[in-house]
Amino acid sequence: MSLNCDIVMDLVALYHDGEASKTSEAAVRDHLKECKHCREYYRQYGVSDPATQNFNFSSNGNYSDLAKQMRVRRLWTFVAVLSYVSASLCALIMLLMRIRED
Ligand SMILES: [Zn+2]
Incomplete structure (x- = not known):
């Protein structure tokens, strides 16, 4: 299942907060691997949120440290x-x- 960039950008917020469904999450992740533009957008999104500045899906580690x-x-x-x-x-x-x- 491949998504277009606009849909991915809408889903990035949910994906970033870990609130997307499993299907959306997998689709967004696949798209981010393939699409440089959306990857950059996702990276920017992560940076603008001081709570979770790490790209690379490592927020689980931070939560367990906390x-x-x-x-x-x-x-x-x-x-x-x-x-x-x-x-x-x-x-x-x-x-x-x-x-x-x-
Ligand atoms: Zn894209």
Whole structure:
């Protein structure tokens, strides 16, 4: 299935955001391989969008990196909360022991 350039340019936005159907995606990809003009257009489209500047369909990699960063950040938050809670608990226990000694 070969598309003409106007259709491809309409689909590029969907394709770029990964929201095109499998069929459209394959057709756009095939067309981009063959058509220098549309490839250039697609490259420009990618550059104008600061969130995903990489041509070469590598946005999945970026998303998984982001997810990893968020997991690490969540882990550190958990560790911080945990150490705060255990420090408070220790202080409380020491206080109770001191009261009992009196
Ligand atoms: Zn074309």
